[in-house]
Amino acid sequence: MVDILHKVGIKASTPEAVYKALTTMGGLAGWWTTQTSGNGDVGGVIEFRFGPGGIDMKVLELIPEKRVVWEVVAGPTEWMGTTVSFDIAQENDWTLVRFKHQGWKEPVDFMHHCSTKWGVFLLSLKSLSEATKGAPAPNETKLDSWE
Amino acid sequence: MVDILHKVGIKASTPEAVYKALTTMGGLAGWWTTQTSGNGDVGGVIEFRFGPGGIDMKVLELIPEKRVVWEVVAGPTEWMGTTVSFDIAQENDWTLVRFKHQGWKEPVDFMHHCSTKWGVFLLSLKSLSEATKGAPAPNETKLDSWE
Numbered sequence: 001m002v003d004i005l006h007k008v009g010i011k012a013s014t015p016e017a018v019y020k021a022l023t024t025m026g027g028l029a030g031w032w033t034t035q036t037s038g039n040g041d042v043g044g045v046i047e048f049r050f051g052p053g054g055i056d057m058k059v060l061e062l063i064p065e066k067r068v069v070w071e072v073v074a075g076p077t078e079w080m081g082t083t084v085s086f087d088i089a090q091e092n093d094w095t096l097v098r099f100k101h102q103g104w105k106e107p108v109d110f111m112h113h114c115s116t117k118w119g120v121f122l123l124s125l126k127s128l129s130e131a132t133k134g135a136p137a138p139n140e141t142k143l144d145s146w147e
Numbered sequence: 148m149v150d151i152l153h154k155v156g157i158k159a160s161t162p163e164a165v166y167k168a169l170t171t172m173g174g175l176a177g178w179w180t181t182q183t184s185g186n187g188d189v190g191g192v193i194e195f196r197f198g199p200g201g202i203d204m205k206v207l208e209l210i211p212e213k214r215v216v217w218e219v220v221a222g223p224t225e226w227m228g229t230t231v232s233f234d235i236a237q238e239n240d241w242t243l244v245r246f247k248h249q250g251w252k253e254p255v256d257f258m259h260h261c262s263t264k265w266g267v268f269l270l271s272l273k274s275l276s277e278a279t280k281g282a283p284a285p286n287e288t289k290l291d292s293w294e
Contacts, residue, residue, distance in 0.1 A: 002150070006266075007259035009291025094292045098259055112154035112245055119153075119266025123288065141270065144156025145241045 004101040004115045008122045009094035010129045015065035018095050021125060022068045022086050031125040031134035045073060050137050055079065078110050095129075097122065116143055151248040151262045155269045156241035157276045162212035165242050168272060169215045169233050178272040178281035192220060197284050202226065225257050242276075244269065263290055 010018060021027035028046065029036040035049035042062050048055045055075035060083065062068055068086045072079045082103035089096045099122060104111050120141045128134030135141070157165060168174035175193070176183040182196035189209050195202045202222035207230065209215055215233045219226045229250035236243045246269060251258050267288045275281030282288070 002152075003254065004262070005149075005151075005254055005259040006263040007256065007291065008263055009289075092292055096291060098256070107150065107152055109154065109245070112152040115151070115262070116153040116155055116266050116269060119263050120270070122263060123267070142156075144154065144243060145239055 002104045002107045002111065004099075004104070004111065004118055006099040006118055006122050007096065008099075008126050009091075009096050010126050011093055013095040013129045015088045015090055015095055017129060018088050018097060018125075019065045019068070021128060022088075023062060029136060031128045031136050032121050033137040035137075046070070057084065061085075076110070078104065078108060079114075097125070113143060113146060149251045149254045149258065151246075151251070151258065151265055153246040153265055153269050154243060155246075155273050156238075156243050157273050158240055160242040160276045162235045162237055162242055164276060165235050165244060165272075166212045166215070168275060169235075170209060176283060178275040178283050179268050180284040182284075193217070204231065208232075223257070225251065225255060226261075244272070260290060260293060 021031060023040050025036050025038070025040060033048050033050055036046065038044060038046035040046055040059060042059050044059050046057045046059065048057065056073045057070035058073045060069040060071050066088055070084045072082050072084070082101060085100045085102070087098040089098070099118065101114070101118060120143070124134040124136060124140060168178060170187050172183050172185070172187060180195050180197055183193065185191060185193035187193055187206060189206050191206050193204045193206065195204065203220050204217035205220045207216040207218050213235055217231045219229050219231070229248060232247045232249070234245040236245070246265065248261070248265060267290070271281040271283060271287060
């Protein structure tokens with residue numbers, strides 16, 4: 001099992017604001033993909049679309065201002081059954097987000113791509129919160145010919 | 148053992164140009180840190196400085212236009228003995244860089260930070276090559292209060 005790990009700090013934000021960006025359809029559409037819909041409650045499924053394809057995430061856990069956990073229930077084969085978590089903490093002026101995409105079976109080429117791409121989107125979340133403007137798909141940084 | 152993995156594609160570049168950005172002092176200073184000096188030959192040591200601290204990398208392997216491997220010989224405790232590799236390949240219009248920072252003993256908090264930060268610098272490498280301007284330290288995206 002291999003994991004994708006990231007950490008970003010958002011300056012002059014709050015755990016409340018970041019939690020909102022991770023749990024509301026409008027918040028998620030502001031940094032990950034503009035095509036976001038579904039039910040963000042625990043047990044609900046959120047549908048993220050990227051052009052023709054997409055990912056469905058079941059919401060496993062929500063702790064207000066602290067933690068969000070999703071399970072991939074539809075999407076690329078390599079993502080099936082993996083989990084995505086965001087842990088939020090405040091340290092001085094920074095609201096920190098510790099991110100994990102866990103449960104990859106093998107460190108396949110697509111995992112390298114997704115690692116960098118999660119970095120791009122977490123920088124979009126940072127930018128959304130710091131500058132009130134993110135760069136969600138379809139206008140995010142393209143990494144290679146897979147996109 | 149846990150690894151940091153990334154992959155970026157650089158459009159309309161060449162393996163020659165990307166290899167140069169990864170192996171010459173001027174190239175490295177254009178995307179990682181402006182304070183880069185040392186000996187980039189196999190067996191040589193390159194000194195990367197970031198404000199007060201820094202990292203010394205011993206060059207372990209160089210395959211022109213294909214592969215660059217470094218070993219950390221001085222730097223943060225968690226980095227000591229780890230290796231950093233870049234594999235270069237051409238696919239259609241894209242020059243791909245597959246990146247690995249391997250040999251971390253534990254998935255510590257600093258590893259989360261470094262994972263995202265490598266993403267930031269690899270996007271700087273992409274930007275250097277695509278737009279002829281990178282964003283090396285000290286002008287890179289700051290991630291949190293550690294910087």
